[in-house]
Every structure is written in C-alpha cells, then in structure tokens.
Amino acid sequence: MFEHLLQGFGVVFQPLTFALMIFGTGLGVIIGALPxxxxxxGIILLLPLVYRLPADTALVMLAGLFCGAMYGGSxxxxxxxxxxxxxxxxxxxxxxxxxxxxxxxKAIGIATVASFFGGLLSTACLILIAPQLAKIxxxxxxxxxxxxxxxxxxxxASASAKxxxxxxxxxxxxxxxxxxxxxxxxxxxxFTFGNIYLMGGFQLLPVLIGVFAVAQVFGEVQTKxxxxxxxxxxxxxxxxxxxxxxIRVIAMALIVGSVIGVFIGIIPGTGGAISCFLxxxxxxxxxxxxxxxxxxxxxxxxxxxxxxxxxxxxxxIPMLTLGVPxxxxxxxxxxxxxxxxxxxxxxxxxxMPHVVYAIFSGxxxxxxxxxxxxxxxxxxxxxxxxxxxxxxxxxxxxxCVVGSFTLGNSLFDVLVAVIFGVIGFFMRKYGYxxxxxxxxxxxxxxxxxxxxxxxxxxxxxxxxxxxxPISAFFLILSVVSIVFALVAAYKINKEEKKPA
Amino acid sequence: MKKTRRVDFGMGIGFMALAVFVFMSANQMLKVDKGIxxxxxxxxxxxxxxxxxxxxxxxxxxxxxxxxxxxxxWKPVARTAVFIAVTIVYVQLMRLLGxxxxxxxxxxxxxxxxxxRKWRTMILVGILVTAGIHLVFREIFLVMLPVFRLF
Numbered sequence: 095m096f097e098h099l100l101q102g103f104g105v106v107f108q109p110l111t112f113a114l115m116i117f118g119t120g121l122g123v124i125i126g127a128l129p130x131x132x133x134x135x136g137i138i139l140l141l142p143l144v145y146r147l148p149a150d151t152a153l154v155m156l157a158g159l160f161c162g163a164m165y166g167g168s169x170x171x172x173x174x175x176x177x178x179x180x181x182x183x184x185x186x187x188x189x190x191x192x193x194x195x196x197x198x199x200k201a202i203g204i205a206t207v208a209s210f211f212g213g214l215l216s217t218a219c220l221i222l223i224a225p226q227l228a229k230i231x232x233x234x235x236x237x238x239x240x241x242x243x244x245x246x247x248x249x250x251a252s253a254s255a256k257x258x259x260x261x262x263x264x265x266x267x268x269x270x271x272x273x274x275x276x277x278x279x280x281x282x283x284x285f286t287f288g289n290i291y292l293m294g295g296f297q298l299l300p301v302l303i304g305v306f307a308v309a310q311v312f313g314e315v316q317t318k319x320x321x322x323x324x325x326x327x328x329x330x331x332x333x334x335x336x337x338x339x340x341i342r343v344i345a346m347a348l349i350v351g352s353v354i355g356v357f358i359g360i361i362p363g364t365g366g367a368i369s370c371f372l373x374x375x376x377x378x379x380x381x382x383x384x385x386x387x388x389x390x391x392x393x394x395x396x397x398x399x400x401x402x403x404x405x406x407x408x409x410x411i412p413m414l415t416l417g418v419p420x421x422x423x424x425x426x427x428x429x430x431x432x433x434x435x436x437x438x439x440x441x442x443x444x445x446m447p448h449v450v451y452a453i454f455s456g457x458x459x460x461x462x463x464x465x466x467x468x469x470x471x472x473x474x475x476x477x478x479x480x481x482x483x484x485x486x487x488x489x490x491x492x493x494c495v496v497g498s499f500t501l502g503n504s505l506f507d508v509l510v511a512v513i514f515g516v517i518g519f520f521m522r523k524y525g526y527x528x529x530x531x532x533x534x535x536x537x538x539x540x541x542x543x544x545x546x547x548x549x550x551x552x553x554x555x556x557x558x559x560x561x562x563p564i565s566a567f568f569l570i571l572s573v574v575s576i577v578f579a580l581v582a583a584y585k586i587n588k589e590e591k592k593p594a
Numbered sequence: 595m596k597k598t599r600r601v602d603f604g605m606g607i608g609f610m611a612l613a614v615f616v617f618m619s620a621n622q623m624l625k626v627d628k629g630i631x632x633x634x635x636x637x638x639x640x641x642x643x644x645x646x647x648x649x650x651x652x653x654x655x656x657x658x659x660x661x662x663x664x665x666x667x668w669k670p671v672a673r674t675a676v677f678i679a680v681t682i683v684y685v686q687l688m689r690l691l692g693x694x695x696x697x698x699x700x701x702x703x704x705x706x707x708x709x710x711r712k713w714r715t716m717i718l719v720g721i722l723v724t725a726g727i728h729l730v731f732r733e734i735f736l737v738m739l740p741v742f743r744l745f
Binding site: 142143146260262269273284285312315482483484488503505509512516546547549550553 | 601624626646677681697701719737
C-alpha cells in the first residue's frame with residue numbers, strides 16, 4: 095500500500111496536477127464561502143476542464159474543490175452569519191458570536207485547524223477502509239449490482255428530501271430519462287420521437303449543468319440578491335493561528351467531531367449538514383464549558399468543522415468502492431468521473447489503482463493546501479464576499495452555456511442544459527431534490543444492464559433478486575431506509591400539528 | 595414549512611399520466627424471449643412512477659388543501675420566464691451571430707436584469723468576461739465556439 099501511496103504522491107507533485115490541485119482547492123474555498131454556491135456547482139463549472147485532463151489529475155483537482163468548498167462555508171458562517179454551504183450551518187452558532195467579539199481571525203483559525211484535522215483523519219479512514227470494502231464488493235454479481243443501484247437511489251432520495259416521495263419521484267424521473275435513446279441491449283429506439291439528437295440519450299454533462307447550476311441562476315433572478323455585508327474587522331494572519339492553549343481546549347471536540355463525521359460520511363445519502371449538528375450537540379453535552387456554547391465557544395466551532403470536513407473522506411468510500419455517492423457533491427463527482435471514463439466501483443481498484451492512490455495521496459496533500467488557504471482566507475475572504483451577485487450569476491450562466499457546448503460542439507446540448515435548468519428550477523421551488531435525478535440518470539443504465547444479465551443467467555427468474563444474499567441485503571436496506579424516512583416524516587408532521 | 599398540497603396533488607396526477615404514457619409506449623417495443631427487452635425496464639420504471647404519483651396525490655388530498663397555501667404571484671414567475679426566454683434566444687442566435695459578438699450584449703442585459711446599475715462596470719464585465727472565456731476555451735481547451743456567420 096505504501097508503495098502505491100508513494101506513486102500517488104509522484105502523480106500529485108507533478109507540476110500540472112499540483113497546480114490544478116491548488117487551483118481546485120482555492121476555487122472550492124471561494125465557492126464554499128459564497129452563500130448559495132455549493133461544491134456541486136463548483137465541480138460543474140470545472141467540468142469543461144475536467145474531461146480534457148488525465149483521470150488522476152482531474153480527480154485530484156475535484157477532490158481539492160470538494161474539500162475546499164466544505165471548509166469555505168465556515169468563512170461566511172463566521173463573517174456573515176450565513177453559512178456558505180449547509181454543512182457550515184452549525185459553525186455560525188459560535189463562529190458569529192466570536193466574530194462579534196472582535197475575534198473573527200481566531201474563529202477562522204479554529205475552523206481551519208479543525209477542518210484540517212477532520213480532513214486528515216477521514217483521509218486515513220478512506221485509505222484503510224476503501225480497499226477492504228472494494229475486495230468484498232468484487233464478489234458482487236449482476237443481481238447484487240442491480241439491488242445496489244436501487245439501494246443507492248432510495249437512500250439518497252430518503253436522505254436528501256423533506257418528503258421522501260418527492261425524493262423518490264426525482265430519482266425515478268432520472269431513471270426514466272436514462273432510458274431515452276437507442277437501447278443498448280437490442281439497439282431499438284426508445285422515446286426519441288424521431289429526433290436524431292435524442293438517439294444518443296440525454297448526456298450527463300448538460301443535465302448536471304442544468305439541474306444544479308442553471309436552475310440556481312434562474313432561482314436567483316427571483317431573489318434579487320445583491321452583495322454581502324461583511325463585518326468590518328482588521329484581521330492579521332498572526333491572529334488566525336491558534337495558540338497551544340486553544341488547541342488543548344478543542345482537542346476533544348476535534349476527535350469527537352472527526353469520528354462522527356467519518357461515520358456519517360460513509361452512510362450514503364447523508365453528509366456534512368447532518369454531521370455538523372450531531373457533532374455540535376455531542377460535544378456540547380460532554381464539554382466542561384457547555385454554558386459558553388452559543389456565545390462564542392471555540393469548541394462549538396471546532397466540533398462541526400472537524401465533523402463536516404471528516405465527511406469528505408467518508409463520503410468518498412461508498413462512491414469509489416460501490417459507485418454509490420455519499421452526498422449530493424459526490425453524486426455530481428460521480429457524474430464527472432463517468433464523463434472522463436472512470437467507472438467507480440470495486441473494479442476501479444483492480445483496473446485503475448494509480449487513479450485510486452492518486453486520489454488518496456491527493457486528499458492528504460489537499461488538507462495541507464487547505465490549511466494554507468484557510469489562514470489566508472481570513473485576510474482575503476471579506477473582499478471575495480463583497481462580489482455582487484448581480485454580476486456573478488450572469489457570468490455563471492455564460493459559463494454554463496459554454497460548458498455544455500464544449501461536450502459535443504453542439505448547441506442542442508446547451509438547449510438540454512437550459513431545459514433541465516427550467517425543470518431543476520421548478521423542482522427546487524416545489525421541494526424535489528436534484529441529486530436523486532442525477533443519480534437516477536447515472537445508475538439507470540447500470541441497473542438495466544445488470545437486471546438483464548441477472549435475468550439471462552437465472553432464466554427470467556425475478557426471485558433471483560431475493561435469493562442472492564447480497565442482493566436481498568441491499569433490497570432490505572432500501573425498504574428499511576424508506577420506512578425510516580416515512581416514520582421520521584410522520585413524527586415531524588405530528589409535531590407540526592401540535593398546538594404551540 | 596411551505597405547504598404546496600394543491601400543486602403536489604396536480605403533480606401526482608401528472609406523474610401518473612406520464613407513467614401511463616411510458617407504459618403504453620414501452621408495451622409496443624420489441625419483445626425478447628430471454629433477459630429483458632427494450633420495453634421491460636421502462637415498464638418497471640413506469641409502474642414505480644405511477645405508484646409514487648398516486649401516493650403523492652392521495653397523500654396531499656387526504657391532508658386537505660389549505661385555504662391559502664404558497665402565496666402565488668405572477669411577478670417573480672414572469673421575471674424568471676423573461677430571463678429564460680432571453681437565454682433561449684441567446685442560445686439560438688449564437689448559431690448566426692457567434693459567441694464573441696453576442697455574449698457581451700447578453701451579459702450586459704443579464705447584469706442589468708439582475709439589478710446592477712454601474713454602467714461602466716457592466717460594459718467592462720461584458721467585454722472582459724467574453725474575451726476571457728473565448729481565449730481560455732479556444733487557446734487552452736481548443737474548443738471552437740460558434741462564430742459570426744450571418745453573411
């Protein structure tokens with residue numbers, strides 16, 4: 095393993111890869127810091143660049159953006175009292191009060207160190223767990239892969255939507271969209287309506303751009319958002335670096351937050367938004383300074399930040415080993431991987447170990463790069479946060495147009511992006527999450543292909559899906575995830591009906 | 595939480611109708627003896643879509659429609675619709691007028707539409723962003739963006 099890791103470092107420290115890793119991490123910090131912009135959108139904006147690069151270089155850059163965006167959300171949570179990403183929601187509880195006390199630098203410093211620690215620990219878990227899980231997954235057969243696709247879809251649908259039915263519907267529409275085009279099994283046309291452009295099916299890139307980026311721009315037209323009002327404070331770099339005393343105070347929060355983050359990250363369909371609050375609550379209960387929580391306790395910043403960054407490595411475990419993403423950002427990353435010809439799953443570890451170990455080595459290096467960006471962000475973030483949205487959104491729209499055009503030098507792809515942008519806009523408006531739709535589009539062909547193979551092998555015996563233990567296990571898990579989500583929704587409804 | 599039960603009810607019916615259409619279309623596709631044919635998989639999806647659509651409709655119906663749910667206003671919808679329409683026109687016109695000629699005007703309009711009013715910045719952003727994107731995509735990514743071909 096160490097030999098592979100060293101080879102991975104060899105890739106990471108090649109000038110182009112290293113430069114793009116720094117670029118990806120820096121861009122991630124900026125995108126994460128801007129409220130309303132998410133890591134998913136950052137990855138989408140990089141897609142035209144991604145599929146012109148070698149797979150390992152592209153992946154290291156995307157991993158940098160993922161980690162950078164996860165950290166970046168804390169900067170605006172501290173300076174604006176608005177989390178840049180949902181994962182930083184718990185950081186503002188103590189980050190902003192500390193900022194109001196004139197200690198914005200200290201708050202950003204604690205968030206940076208916690209993110210570094212969480213990211214590093216989760217990378218260690220990724221390196222240790224992923225290859226073992228991939229070995230187990232190599233035993234999977236066609237029926238197991240079909241059930242795994244269904245499990246991936248249901249768990250993401252149940253975790254990413256307030257209403258599980260809407261989450262499932264979103265995933266089902268993605269599956270349906272994946273059937274458009276010439277069928278791969280016998281080569282007949284499906285739902286093309288005589289349009290030659292539809293014969294190749296919906297390409298992933300324009301759909302990703304449409305659902306995540308164009309829909310966001312269309313949504314912002316209604317909000318009339320201007321720039322951000324940043325708390326004016328002179329921050330020096332030396333104020334940002336935490337003292338040894340501070341590190342001692344937050345040590346427990348770092349460990350607890352990171353462990354929670356890794357476990358939550360591994361569960362497909364969850365992510366930083368859940369883990370940050372869980373870590374905050376656990377650390378608050380265990381802390382000697384629980385009365386200080388909500389008033390600027392540094393443990394209250396360290397726990398959620400260590401936790402949300404620890405989900406990055408955790409979320410990559412199911413994505414790399416099973417091809418099932420851990421959260422919305424890894425769902426988009428999964429799409430990016432398929433675009434560049436990398437098929438996540440157990441075979442990735444056998445067929446492309448150099449890519450896997452480049453990601454591992456890259457993730458370690460990224461944490462150090464992020465540490466540097468984190469300390470610098472205290473100085474420069476206030477300027478970035480002042481960029482007017484009225485300029486930013488139109489520029490993003492043009493980048494979306496150009497990005498979708500580059501796929502096949504076709505304006506039809508741009509139209510597909512705009513149409514999916516409109517669909518995504520209405521989905522957001524009425525509470526349908528976008529991630530299951532994209533996942534359905536990615537997993538659809540995999541599910542169909544494996545279902546066909548399972549049927550061929552078993553002589554069209556549908557019970558094979560329940561007779562194979564692994565397949566049955568995933569189907570049971572799918573049902574359990576739906577039942578859990580329904581019970582949770584029932585409880586929430588009951589709470590809402592209670593008179594205040 | 596926003597209550598959108600009326601819309602949910604309608605959407606549920608819409609999903610059911612879509613499922614019926616998909617199922618009927620898939621039923622006419624080629625059939626195979628072994629494995630699954632091109633129509634079988636869409637039929638399974640259509641069945642799932644129908645059930646989910648029915649659950650959405652029945653659930654929102656049983657909960658009852660509130661007298662006033664999401665306050666509907668045409669103004670923001672029209673605002674977004676105009677922006678979408680202009681974006682589609684921009685994409686269509688790009689075939690004739692090209693990226694570099696058309697994009698500064700689109701950017702200028704979009705920035706204005708988003709509410710920004712510093713004219714000099716708007717013009718500068720329009721020109722510089724277009725030139726920057728054109729340069730990066732043409733020189734680094736070697737992508738030929740649409741060119742002016744009206745004459």
